[in-house]
Amino acid sequence: MKSRTIKVDILARVEGEGGLYLRVKGDAVAEVKLKIFEPPRFFEAFLRGRQFHEAPDITARICGICPVAYQMSAVHAMEDAMGVKVTGPLRDLRRLLYCGEWIESHALHVFLLHAPDFLGYQDAIRMAQDHPDVVKMGLRLKKIGNEVVTLVGGREIHPINVRVGGFYRVPTKPELAPLAEELKWARDAALKTVRWVAALPMPEFEQDYEFVSLRHAEEYPFNEGRLVSNQGLDIAVQDYEAHFAEEQVSYSNALHSRRQGDGLYFVGPLARYHLNFDRLSPLAQEAAQEAGLSRECRNPFQSIIVRAVETLYAVDEALRIIAAYARPDQPAIKVEPRSGVGCAATEAPRGLLYHRYRLDESGAILEAKIVPPTSQNLKIIEQDLWRFVEKRLDLPDDQLTWQCEQLVRNYDPCISCATHFLKIRLERQ
């Protein structure tokens, strides 16, 4: 029987180090393994013994692309433990900071990491030779996202201005004004981006997923909400661990998450969009509809369009927040440590990010648990690969490998976060 192996030893254009191994026996897929060899990071262990207020700065170091997500999940979990709720302009500033991270992370992924796959370019540098204006637009969008993070967070990578209870310093209204000017350009650029990605050649690959994301009563979710799914899940974040569990797999340094009883689930932009279309701004809704993006979208390749729509939303939301902003008198509310357990989930650009901390009466961390979005998506990526390859076994190895990499990048996986990624190997037998 003819045997075939697809192997990508190091997956490019993903964060961290991992590889993909695919074994095909005859005309059936026999094995799919996403191998994560990014070394374990041990963050949960070395948070033990540290003070509660150190968690946002320590966990921000887990990722250079989405440090804000780690800071937000950390501060909300701590505030949950202390029985504190941050409201008003401080809460709005946290949303603004998150808008900045979504804009820079999505722009990086859409333009520099994922779009080249759709157009048949090896990388964004080669794409830039034929589409210089598109790449310039993407770089400027990313820069504007970085500027939002720099202004609110203190610096663009691993921000230093976030604390439990609020911020160390809050910006003045005049400081935000120049950002608004940049964001107005970004709104037009994001709209153009939605139209541009909507015209990309899109592989047909509709799947039946359980999408999981936060859902808030009024807003498209960043920091708060209930955990919901399109298959009836509707729980408080505090019940996360009763419904989801991490497990070890022998071939990977990253844990895999499972929905108790039901197995696989999907987090990230597509899940958020699917469950929260009605919470998008009117402009973002209109752009999605004009792009022909169904509200029920189930094709993970279309995540590139959803990222563009979310970028537009984040720009719109940032402009709304800046327009309504009144500088609070205090940069933070007072937080007194107490013993207890606190947890929170927020929406990182790549999907749901869960943190739980157990604290003693002095506020020292006794136990920490962090479940990043990528480890929640690893099983779905493997299932997607299995189903995708099965229907395309007639493709030559180089094309099949290319499309498998493109598929993995649908999830914008962050392997550094998940080890707590990619070489591809396809083996045909």
Place this chain on the structure above:
Amino acid sequence: MAFPRNFQLQIIGVGQEWRGDDAAGLLVARLLKLPQTQRGVPVGPLPGGRPPGSAPRTDAASLTPNRSQVAVLETSGSISDLLAAWDGADAVILADAVRAGGPPGKIYRFRVQEAALPAELFPAASTHDWGIAQAVALGQALQQLPPFLVVYGIEGQDFGIGQTLSPAVAKAIPAAARLILQEVQELLG
């Protein structure tokens, strides 16, 4: 090469302060920011030094007295930082650690317009972002390269975690700074 008197020269030190010899480019930039009389001080990891990426554009009046057209910048070397850093500059001199397989501390000079930068020599800041070789290639594709771009590479030995430099790399830092100074003086005439 003749340049107009008002041209802008940008010196950019690239690196990661906490990855051993990868700090070399940053330390070259830091040395070049010091007043001339202090440049003889031994170079090593600078505790409490400004973290890369947060440094403002520093006018290097000390580098070239009476000239305001030279700026020294430190960066972690992400593609967007680099494209922004050389935007509007007439000439750019970059310093970064390399892995070219030569003896530790060896200094290389690449004139970018003459040849593409060998991507495998320059460690990327992150696998999700790119290093200076990719920034240069993207700058070429977008026609956003400064008219004059020279890259000084310092052969690193140990890119492990921490602030300890290999002795040969520590020695190469003032040597690279001297070469860059010479180049600046030739450029400025």
